[in-house]
Amino acid sequence: MSEVLYQKLQNLLKREQIRINEPLAKHTTFQIGGPADYLLLPEKDTQVAEAVVLCKEEGIPFFILGKGSNLLVSDEGYRGVIIKLAENFSHIDIKGNKVTAQSGASLYDMADSIAEHGLCGFEFASGIPGTLGGAVTMNAGAYGGEMKDIITDAVVMDLNGNKHYLKKEELRLGYRKSVVQEEHMVVLEASFLLEAGREEDIRAGIAELTRKREEKQPLEYASAGSTFKRPEGYFAGKLIMDSELRGYQVGNAQVSEKHCGFVINKGGATAQEVYTLIQDVIRIVYEKQGVRLEPEVRLLGDFGNKKGKASK
Numbered sequence: 001m002s003e004v005l006y007q008k009l010q011n012l013l014k015r016e017q018i019r020i021n022e023p024l025a026k027h028t029t030f031q032i033g034g035p036a037d038y039l040l041l042p043e044k045d046t047q048v049a050e051a052v053v054l055c056k057e058e059g060i061p062f063f064i065l066g067k068g069s070n071l072l073v074s075d076e077g078y079r080g081v082i083i084k085l086a087e088n089f090s091h092i093d094i095k096g097n098k099v100t101a102q103s104g105a106s107l108y109d110m111a112d113s114i115a116e117h118g119l120c121g122f123e124f125a126s127g128i129p130g131t132l133g134g135a136v137t138m139n140a141g142a143y144g145g146e147m148k149d150i151i152t153d154a155v156v157m158d159l160n161g162n163k164h165y166l167k168k169e170e171l172r173l174g175y176r177k178s179v180v181q182e183e184h185m186v187v188l189e190a191s192f193l194l195e196a197g198r199e200e201d202i203r204a205g206i207a208e209l210t211r212k213r214e215e216k217q218p219l220e221y222a223s224a225g226s227t228f229k230r231p232e233g234y235f236a237g238k239l240i241m242d243s244e245l246r247g248y249q250v251g252n253a254q255v256s257e258k259h260c261g262f263v264i265n266k267g268g269a270t271a272q273e274v275y276t277l278i279q280d281v282i283r284i285v286y287e288k289q290g291v292r293l294e295p296e297v298r299l300l301g302d303f304g305n306k307k308g309k310a311s312k
């Protein structure tokens, strides 16, 4: 990537906020992914806006990264600019029943602060290892709850760096989708209205969900959680299990023996191995069960003939 771009980036951010050839394996829960030309760690909305506008003007692809917990990055990495919001942008504000947090806040930290303030309704999200921005974009959900149930509004940024205030309806949240994905926006913050409860009960609820996750999910391995979306009327994990794919392996990528809906990195798996395994699972499940699975995990970078779409 050009020296000119680097100089322009230095006009927007401090040197320590710009990483060059940064291995994305360090920024994804799969622990997989080659280098990004640039990874930026902005601290202010204005820096995000300026970076987005600069990329647009220069015709350089960019990608908004949270904690990379729903992401498979190719072995060749990403030829463009990654804007990571997870390490900064993590302020959480709680007043009465209203919670407002910046998009880089981790759901773990939010669940903890919310419990401390005696508010309930966020417990379902307590074990999802992502940021608020990723959760709003994906309309993350678990154990019968989803972002859509509690969110009231969000502040987003468009590709021209302009901020917009969107009400819940305008976010168009559906099963693992949102207007943010469709229109390539950036979530800057979001607000929720929650019910009052007893901290003790809320923490007991969180502990129970943690126990369920630990019992059912292969948390001891690197993964991106449920690899496939739930097809209407089915469970992806059961379809995969019924297709005799439990433990199916490509290199060091494996269909988890503990939970067939998870593809895991057994250690040193490449993105290509995970990608091939995902394609194999889709093909075999379709042949045996007649249902076409769709990945929930987002692809970033080049995967053979198929280009992993630059997100969204």
Ligand code: FAD
Pocket (backbone or CB within 6 Å): 029, 063, 064, 065, 066, 067, 068, 069, 070, 071, 085, 103, 104, 127, 128, 129, 130, 131, 132, 133, 134, 135, 136, 137, 138, 139, 140, 141, 142, 180, 185, 186, 187, 188, 217, 219, 223, 224, 225, 226, 298, 311, 312
């Ligand atoms: P990333 O993976 O970094 O990004 C995901 C997508 O969101 C990308 O398209 C990215 O561009 C976009 N994005 C991220 N931040 C922003 C932003 N601020 N503005 C605009 N776009 C943004 N998911 C569930 O829904 N339920 C679960 O129960 C669940 N369990 C999981 C368990 C494990 C062990 C793991 C590893 C993952 C699990 N996930 C689950 C998947 C994942 O944690 C969620 O999808 C999460 O919401 C992703 O957040 P993130 O910050 O990691 O996003």
